[in-house]
Amino acid sequence: xxxxxxxxxxxxxxxxxxDSFVKSGTVNVLEAQTTDAALKIASEISLDLVIxxxxxxxxxxxxxxxxxxxxxxxxxxxxxxxxxPEDFHEETEGLGVLMQLxxxxxxxxxxxxxxxxxxxITLMRLPQxxxxxx
Amino acid sequence: xxHMAHHKKAQLSFGGGHNxxxxxxxxxxxxxxxxxxxxxxxxxxxRAGHFGHCDVFTFVDLEHGKIKDITIxxxxxxxxxxxxxxxxxxxxxxxxxxxxxxxxLRPLNGFKQVGIDVYHDxxxxxxxxxxEDFIAGTLPMITENDVCGGGK
Numbered sequence: 001x002x003x004x005x006x007x008x009x010x011x012x013x014x015x016x017x018x019d020s021f022v023k024s025g026t027v028n029v030l031e032a033q034t035t036d037a038a039l040k041i042a043s044e045i046s047l048d049l050v051i052x053x054x055x056x057x058x059x060x061x062x063x064x065x066x067x068x069x070x071x072x073x074x075x076x077x078x079x080x081x082x083x084x085p086e087d088f089h090e091e092t093e094g095l096g097v098l099m100q101l102x103x104x105x106x107x108x109x110x111x112x113x114x115x116x117x118x119x120x121i122t123l124m125r126l127p128q129x130x131x132x133x134x
Numbered sequence: 135x136x137h138m139a140h141h142k143k144a145q146l147s148f149g150g151g152h153n154x155x156x157x158x159x160x161x162x163x164x165x166x167x168x169x170x171x172x173x174x175x176x177x178x179x180x181r182a183g184h185f186g187h188c189d190v191f192t193f194v195d196l197e198h199g200k201i202k203d204i205t206i207x208x209x210x211x212x213x214x215x216x217x218x219x220x221x222x223x224x225x226x227x228x229x230x231x232x233x234x235x236x237x238x239l240r241p242l243n244g245f246k247q248v249g250i251d252v253y254h255d256x257x258x259x260x261x262x263x264x265x266e267d268f269i270a271g272t273l274p275m276i277t278e279n280d281v282c283g284g285g286k
Binding site for chain 2: 098
């Protein structure tokens, strides 16, 4: 079971994503409408993924992701952004963002996020490769 | 929840040098240094510019300031958002210090969290002089001002 936090100001933004997660039966969905509330949740609960809107109540999404990475680098993030893929890569390089989301994320985006999370979890659990003496 | 490997922080430092492992002064006994490398790696190999995309990690095991053993460990597939995968890999393999040419904010914070010190040299491509400087204690630790990209 994954625990995923949705951080947004506009209520309807993640409706499709949330619906898809709930229907999957594999996600515990949490929600926060302020950055303070989101940071509080992140400090109290083990989160697998935080999905962030482009604009939040006190800052833009990229700034919030930056804060989150500083507070807990283990948490994966996905971010809504209107930037081109090239600019998004430039702006978020080093923050390890799992995925850029379109302005109106849909069910397919939710499915892709879950697939990417599954891949990362698999890689984290791979048996150690063997050291070779040279 | 994705679980990270944690290992005990090395409370060691290099006698006579400026480097300290995890900020503790003392006499070094054993330290494992990892260097992201191209191709087959090794002491006479070349460093990889992006640690997450390196072919192998060259491990240099130091004992009392002398090279005891050189081994290589193949890297794991790099995927977008998978910054913590190599952090986990190196922690599982008991690495104490990592030397990078560049690194992002998230993996840097991840290495801090698992107790691996990160050192920085963005200029020299060869592994051997980097190891020599590490042993001499003249290699600087990376700061958040040195991180790659938008995470600055």
